Amino acid sequence: MHARQEEIEGVLEHLLPGATASPARLHEAMRYAVLGGGKRVRPLLAYAGGEAAGAERSRVARVAAAVEMVHAYSLVHDDLPCMDDDVLRRGRATCHVAYDEATALLVGDALQSLAFQVLVEEPLCERAADQLHMVLLLAGAIGSRGMAGGQAIDLASTGREVTLPELENMHIRKTGELIRASVLLGARCGCLQHGEALESLDRFAKCAGLAFQVVDDVLDADSDSATLGKTAGKDARQNKSTYVSLLGISQARQFAAELREQALQALNGFGDEANRLRQLIDFIVLRRH
Amino acid sequence: MHARQEEIEGVLEHLLPGATASPARLHEAMRYAVLGGGKRVRPLLAYAGGEAAGAERSRVARVAAAVEMVHAYSLVHDDLPCMDDDVLRRGRATCHVAYDEATALLVGDALQSLAFQVLVEEPLCERAADQLHMVLLLAGAIGSRGMAGGQAIDLASTGREVTLPELENMHIRKTGELIRASVLLGARCGCLQHGEALESLDRFAKCAGLAFQVVDDVLDADSDSATLGKTAGKDARQNKSTYVSLLGISQARQFAAELREQALQALNGFGDEANRLRQLIDFIVLRRH
Numbered sequence: 001m002h003a004r005q006e007e008i009e010g011v012l013e014h015l016l017p018g019a020t021a022s023p024a025r026l027h028e029a030m031r032y033a034v035l036g037g038g039k040r041v042r043p044l045l046a047y048a049g050g051e052a053a054g055a056e057r058s059r060v061a062r063v064a065a066a067v068e069m070v071h072a073y074s075l076v077h078d079d080l081p082c083m084d085d086d087v088l089r090r091g092r093a094t095c096h097v098a099y100d101e102a103t104a105l106l107v108g109d110a111l112q113s114l115a116f117q118v119l120v121e122e123p124l125c126e127r128a129a130d131q132l133h134m135v136l137l138l139a140g141a142i143g144s145r146g147m148a149g150g151q152a153i154d155l156a157s158t159g160r161e162v163t164l165p166e167l168e169n170m171h172i173r174k175t176g177e178l179i180r181a182s183v184l185l186g187a188r189c190g191c192l193q194h195g196e197a198l199e200s201l202d203r204f205a206k207c208a209g210l211a212f213q214v215v216d217d218v219l220d221a222d223s224d225s226a227t228l229g230k231t232a233g234k235d236a237r238q239n240k241s242t243y244v245s246l247l248g249i250s251q252a253r254q255f256a257a258e259l260r261e262q263a264l265q266a267l268n269g270f271g272d273e274a275n276r277l278r279q280l281i282d283f284i285v286l287r288r289h
Numbered sequence: 290m291h292a293r294q295e296e297i298e299g300v301l302e303h304l305l306p307g308a309t310a311s312p313a314r315l316h317e318a319m320r321y322a323v324l325g326g327g328k329r330v331r332p333l334l335a336y337a338g339g340e341a342a343g344a345e346r347s348r349v350a351r352v353a354a355a356v357e358m359v360h361a362y363s364l365v366h367d368d369l370p371c372m373d374d375d376v377l378r379r380g381r382a383t384c385h386v387a388y389d390e391a392t393a394l395l396v397g398d399a400l401q402s403l404a405f406q407v408l409v410e411e412p413l414c415e416r417a418a419d420q421l422h423m424v425l426l427l428a429g430a431i432g433s434r435g436m437a438g439g440q441a442i443d444l445a446s447t448g449r450e451v452t453l454p455e456l457e458n459m460h461i462r463k464t465g466e467l468i469r470a471s472v473l474l475g476a477r478c479g480c481l482q483h484g485e486a487l488e489s490l491d492r493f494a495k496c497a498g499l500a501f502q503v504v505d506d507v508l509d510a511d512s513d514s515a516t517l518g519k520t521a522g523k524d525a526r527q528n529k530s531t532y533v534s535l536l537g538i539s540q541a542r543q544f545a546a547e548l549r550e551q552a553l554q555a556l557n558g559f560g561d562e563a564n565r566l567r568q569l570i571d572f573i574v575l576r577r578h
Contacts, residue, residue: 017434021434022438022442023433023438023441023445025441025445026433026437026438026441027433030433073398077394077398080371080394082369082389082390082391082394083391083394100371101371102371102444103441103444105366105369105371105372105394106433106437106440106441106444108398109362109366109397109401109437110432110433110437110438112398112401112402113401113431113432113433113435113437114428114432116405116424116427116428117425117428117429117432119424120421120422120424120425120428121425127417128416128417128418128420128421129417131417131421132409132417132420132421132424133409135405135408135409135421135424136406136409138405139402139403139405139406139409140406142402143399143402143403143406144306144312144315144316144319144395144402144403145306145310146402148315148395148399148402149311149312149315151395152314152315152395153311153312155391155392155395156312156314
């Protein structure tokens with residue numbers, strides 16, 4: 001997995017504009033926001049989804065980069081003073097602290113555009129029409145009904161008690177949709193464009209996305225900032241409802257374990273080609289940061 | 290032109306999520322930012338580019354909506370306190386004043402995603418591979434080397450004297466690239482995918498984009514806020530270099546007139562099918578707000 005993470009770093013490094021290309025400060029800040037940190041969960045899931053579908057690695061690399069660029073953009077905007085107002089991310093100063101707010105705003109905007117660019121500038125599957133569908137999948141996953149919508153629901157939820165179904169709806173959009181898209185876009189680079197196998201991957205990805213968030217909540221409640229590389233205990237201080245606040249920490253852990261089981265079951269129809277996906281659900285559920 | 294503007298309003302109204310769909314506040318704010326105002330210069334250029342290339346109107350409608358969504362997103366982010374900190378836009382409160390900063394940030398983010406979604410969810414030209422190229426054109430036009438890059442250069446230029454070539458470079462990116470993309474994307478819905486005619490449209494669009502900015506500078510220096518529907522005299526107060534500050538107002542007007550001539554010349558190879566484009570360059574150069 002470490003080798004794969006290094007490969008992802010190289011791909012991102014290559015696809016981001018050089019730090020000296022004009023406008024240099026913006027490009028430098030984009031590279032700061034994307035490179036040199038992060039678990040790269042979404043790219044790893046894209047590669048694993050691609051492997052399950054027999055996809056060419058050079059194609060999946062672009063999908064992996066695109067979803068990580070989107071993820072990085074969402075972190076940069078989420079850390080801004082008008083949102084979470086956070087100063088620490090991946091063990092370093094957040095983008096608006098290292099640069100300035102206006103630059104951080106543009107970094108996020110430009111990373112979103114770059115993600116779409118990366119997704120269309122080379123052929124990623126046999127039929128161009130299928131590639132258009134990949135763009136649609138990403139746009140839907142991160143728009144007002146996906147990731148950005150989840151952020152809006154999160155904003156509206158802060159400071160009030162939400163129900164478990166409300167919390168789930170928020171997280172499915174805020175983090176689940178992009179995680180789901182990562183697996184599916186990887187698979188779509190290969191032979192899986194439709195059908196039962198893709199639906200199985202979809203079930204896996206939905207469980208993985210939700211499990212990721214449940215574990216995030218547990219870690220936020222249970223770790224220190226140095227271990228996490230980001231500010232710990234934030235949810236409780238911001239009076240946010242989480243799986244831990246609603247279920248208690250041991251039941252939240254139990255829920256994550258159940259989601260892991262469901263995710264693994266969804267892969268029953270696959271052989272060894274899905275082993276990376278199986279490893280990743282363990283990585284998601286058993287991680288310490 | 291008024292009828293066309295109303296048609297554009299209808300298309301945008303239809304393609305934006307309903308104001309009651311969850312998350313309702315975000316969707317309401319997105320509609321506030323896009324609907325009920327604006328000259329719709331970019332959609333008009335898209336329609337005119339489509340007409341010059343014999344494109345189906347229903348296809349061009351999506352391009353027109355996509356470029357206007359991008360434009361609206363850029364205004365919402367540009368008006369934020371960390372950028373221009375403006376309270377008036379299209380004669381109304383800016384999005385972050387009418388809603389709040391966090392919502393305005395997400396409005397811009399989600400509008401960008403929606404623009405890409407609108408561009409891929411229906412076939413817009415004969416070959417899917419050409420449509421992928423349309424997505425690439427838009428992504429390049431608005432990313433770190435296009436619109437967002439122009440904003441970054443603008444930020445870096447504020448408070449210092451820039452040269453005329455620097456100013457031109459900034460504006461080509463900040464406003465020119467999206468205007469150019471509007472014309473070309475419209476044309477690409479029709480029979481023009483490559484070749485000399487498309488290059489002529491490209492020359493037209495480049496002149497139109499620059500003329501638009503020169504006239505903007507003249508109007509900012511020469512009009513009141515009520516006429517403009519946005520804060521007037523802002524450039525001088527922010528100590529920004531403009532075509533007016535560098536050339537003087539009468540030479541700036543002269544420059545706009547020359548760009549109009551060049552734009553019209555670029556259309557020499559076209560017949561009546563380019564009349565809308567000819568009208569639009571007049572609209573751009575002779576407008577009062």
